[in-house]
Amino acid sequence: MRRTKIGKWWYKFSRNPLSVVGLIIVVGVVFCAVFAPWVSPYPEHAGPYVNYREANQPPSLAHPFGTDIFGRDVLSRVFFAFRSSLLMGIVVLSIVVPVGVTLGLLAGYFKESWVDILIMRITDVFLSVPPLILALAITSVLKPNLTNAMIAVSVMWWPWYTRLVYGMATSLRNEYFVQSAELIGASKFHILFREILPNCVSTILTKMTLDMGWVILIGAALSFVGLGEQPPKPALGTMVADGAKYLPEYWWISVFPGLAIMLIVLGFNLLGDGIGDLFSLEEA
Template identity: 40%
Template sequence: MAGAPPLPQPSGLRAWLLSAEPNSRWQARLGRGYLGWRSFTKNPLAVLGLGIVVLLLFVALFADFIAPYSPVIGGDLRTQRLLPPSETFWLGTDDQARDIFSRIIYGSRITLFVIVLVSIIATPIGLLVGTVSGYLGGWVDTVLMRITDIFLAFPRLVLALAFVAALGPGIENAVIAIAITSWPPYARIARAETLMIRNSDFIAAVKLQGASTPRIIFGHVVPLCISSLIVRVTLDMAGIILTAAGLGFLGLGAQPPSPEWGAMVATGRNYLIDQWWVAAMPGLAIFVVSLGFNLLGDGLRDVLDPKAAK
């Protein structure tokens, strides 16, 4: 009786990536990345989220070439004000006869600016507070976690409103306010990861070799906490977008005539019954981008979080 045919073996670059005995650390990392990508692509919703985020990056980068009109200069107020979607103005015009499609396209730059800056500011703060608190313990842990609890006790938007009211309206101050209110969850996650790591055998071995506390924290603990933080930051980006839009809606974020999506929704609420597209189109943009980051975050959690693996 003939045996079953042998399974096809990977060849070429794929075989090199899937090698059970990598020749270098670089090859091993690329192999893990390839396996992670294969796992990620098995989730169609995660791929959809990645596509939305990539589209946001593309639109923000090439806004000058995509937008057919100026985002701040309107047309003739007598004939082009509050026009419905048409072949000339794909998403209609607003109360200043400005093309809504062009304003949404340019507004993606503001959204991306807020997301990137908040992530750059808040993530290192939360990572540093969490790892130091979890590794050192004692009174340091108590003080840092009570400060974290104070920030967590207030809703993010309410706390951001307080900081923006103190700093003054503007997109830069809005970014600072959102970043100040965003780091506590990252600190909690980093602390939880550190508590599981600090008593590990490899940490004890590093201590026996004479490594200092800062070297252990930044060289061994922090890298192991990054994957969990990447997932949380990606999931939080939808909340960052909504908070920035909320501040813009209240007139405390980007100032007119800047094409910020929240401010556009605020302008459109005065015409919601008859000229629904003025508020609905930027609101739809906020919804789609927030959904994209949520779907992407869920996919990254399945890949990067070993505790979530099925």
């Protein structure tokens, strides 16, 4: 029975070739990140490694993405940089989704009460500030590292889930199944998390997949200006910033990490579109 259902899901998902491409990209990136020490041609180059004799070499069979100014293999560093990028997305979403969803459910169910007013006015304040500017402001007063970059992005990201779930909970609170649960004396916790939340899951999952790419992009922007993962640990944004100083002569130092960022964002966006189409077909 379960195999049949999974087969139906895959059939609906695979009807969009771009979604399959997105899935392949995401799986490939995750594979390279998890097995970076084994798939990287020079894993030792991901740390404090210097070899000036091989510095600034263009792409070749020995170094498919070339080498940087310290003689480190760019491809190997890109594979290891995937780790911090994916960690950024996973940790941030693990924090903001529960917080944003819970606040959105409370504000939507208790609409026009002090709970609604308090939560949504605070949400509006955060939404009024451009996300990247808010993240830069927070990280600029903290020690620049990956952990503080995650905190900064988390602080700026939760209001989007609050606003999304608030709209859905507001409409669902008047549905018959919610009113029936209230009539039989179900607790508020049961109504919020057993009646309303399951009807929001498909939209939340779709947004999470799409946001994964955008969170990684914001993280790359923070590392580009020196507020993310610190050298010698590899970070895609830092690699782009370091290589930009030597354009156009040593173009490969920044171009390939930039293409890696584009590939990650593209993969998660295509995958998110496919998941959204899958749930829409399921509901239809």
